Amino acid sequence: MLNQISLLLNDYTFQIVALGTGFLGLLSGVVGTYATLRKESLLGDALSHAALPGIGIGFILIQRKELSVLLLGALVSGLIATVIIQTMSKKTVVKLDSALSLILSSFFGLGLVILTSIQNNPNAQQAGLSNFIFGQASAMLLSDVQLIGVVGLGLLALVALFWKEFKVFTFDPMFAQTLGFSGKIIESLMSTMIVVTIILGLESVGVILISALLIGPAVAARQWTNRLSVVVLLAAIIGFVSGVTGTFISSLGERIPTGPAIVVVVSSFVFISLFFSPKRGIIAGHYANKKRQKVFMNQIQSLEE
């Protein structure tokens, strides 16, 4: 077993893939913190599903699997979905969650229709179709990791550069506007960052599960600190570790898909944090409550005596 592990750790492909998923986790940890704080985590879920038809159309246009083109297609269809969702929920009586659910499933349906016709197989039960749906990290090439790295560094630079603006806008958008920061600029910057992160993750984690990678690290990190800077940093670390660990588990075991493996690791972080965080955690809260009860009881008793 140990032998196996050391063999795996020295394996070039594994190193590449782990680096890719790790960096992806880091990135979605950072970007996801803002999405989660702004209560936009489910938008991420809808957008990732909505990216599927774009991938299909990208493939039809160039007839081969060129990652950058596919991701560009995904970006376009993701943005179209965003516009439709925003129009539905803001301009009329339609509630946001209805718009999300509708767009999520009809875009995903369209994606399936397109992918099915690409494979020219009415049952669409061939390998390859599900790669973008569940992600197939093992298919990652060095060039893919480089793409994630370069675009990711760009996103991180944006976060560092607009730290103050993102912070005030996420906390209190109205107030940010009275200070003279254009809400439109910050908002579109943030949405684009979310869409780009989702799309970078499609190949390795897949359409269905990438949203978990956005939400999980942020929620877990939030439990340990009250400072935004620390939340972002912790979320980045948790994301990175989850990516690497998930890939490790999936490579070690037989037939364990990477995306789901990463999600299980992220979720473990979430539940550990929710239960065991020393300040806010469920267990700490339980004991604090009991203690308080005891103190009150003692006070009441001493009053009665």
Added chain:
Amino acid sequence: MSMIFEITLVAVVVAVACALPGVFLVLRGTTMVSDAITHTVLLGIVLAFFITQDLNSPLLMIGATLVGVATVWAIEALQQTKLLSNDAAIGIIFPLFFSIAIILITRYAGNVHLDVDAVLMGELAFSPFRRLMFLGMDLGPRALWTMLIILFINCLFIFLFYKELKITTFDAGFAAALGFSPVLVHYGLMTIVSLTAVGAYDSVGSILVVGFMVGPPLAAYLMTNKLHVMIALTVLMALVNSVIGVQLAFMLDTTIAGMIAVVTGVTTLTVFVFSPKKGLIKAFLNRRKEQKKMDQRLKTIEQAGR
């Protein structure tokens, strides 16, 4: 019966069965919870299969339905900790359950007659091949019977609890004061959503079910303000979507469920834009009309001011 007719029939029954509980999901604004359920019943199906070893066992349906309801409970338990926002709780629970299910399926793919692609989109085209036999008699596609029973349960639920559903949806606090437990009604609704998702998964797959549940009621909601009219229109929309979807899928030789989801999206968006009551164009025209009225009133004020 011809194959295409049988498939259409199954599609229609599935669509209507899904759309009925959807009416209340749309009105309550809890459609994303149903999205979570439709994903997590898969875990229920897999787990129940390990126990029953029979995909057609009614026990499997019950087990899977229970997991769907457990999802709702888990989401609400997380929300009650107040440690994370409501939508994040949904976004944590369902990917986890779904991931576990996918890992189980992939690992034991050899033993389980379930595969990942089928889980995602189901396959209506196969439904005529799985037949229900009774005493040697061919009674038609098994999926048709399953979904007919679920459709009947859904109709019965809405018929019996129409008043309760209406009042808890409209004003939960008031309903509670009158003695109708909103929690009970909520879990009742979630149980039938869950049951429907379980029944529909092998025809439609876990992701598209939510579109079947949300699309038709949303379109109906945009056309009327009356609940019973909304229900009728929902059924009509579900009917139209599934019939057109099946036809198109056969013409284009593609996935039927996916095509119905696309048609649902298109018809719902069309209603959204053109609905004479609450559509986008109507809203725009209304605004312009009111604006004109106001401009005129403003003019009279200005003149009076002079």
Added chain:
Amino acid sequence: MENNKAIVIDHLTVAYDAKPVLWNISCGFNKAQLTAIIGPNGAGKSTLIKSMLNFIQPITGSIAFSTMEDEQVPYKKMKNKIAYVPQNTTVDWDFPATVLDVVLMGRYGHLGWLKRPGKKDKNVAKQMLLKVGLPTFASRQISQLSGGQRQRVFLARALAQEADIYIMDEPLSGVDMKTEHIIMKLLKKLVEEGKTVIVVHHDLQTVEEYFDHVVFINQEVIAQGSIQGAFTKDNIDKTYHQDRNLGEGEG
């Protein structure tokens, strides 16, 4: 006459989706005075504030500002000279931010894009926390505050903006007596320093005690003027007990 007005609103009409909320409003807010905006629920008080802050585009009319130096300029030139305290229900109190973080946000406007707050800004923020009576709360998480303390933190954030005009949406609603006392004392002090303070107020009992000036609003301006002159039973009745039908039957 116009020179002593910090804000002059001229024939302002605002509508949400073509439904008029404010109708033909003309009023002014005196420099270096404490003015209350008073009216029943749905009278458009918050809308008036939001239009002053440029959140809502009016259909017609204009809003002009003047400060100690500038005369009659539009909102865009004024941004860093106006501080706004919203009603305190609007933010996520579980946001990972400390009290000092929030107060420090008041400095962001002066910093502009990209520049980071420095030591000087932190000192200003701490000073303002002292002023609102929460000097020991700097590193507390904001969810650990009571309603009154939250309101004081928002006030400190506005003070940190070092503005000329302070606009506040019901700063006294739902706060304890101690907070109400501290807030009013601070507002009076601001006015003494020559700043203009505009407050949406709901408690008719305390108007005479707290304010210099009053504007009655119920979709239209019902009355305005000094407390002695305008705060009459007649005006209160007119504002609160009248079914108003906007614009129709007038003209």
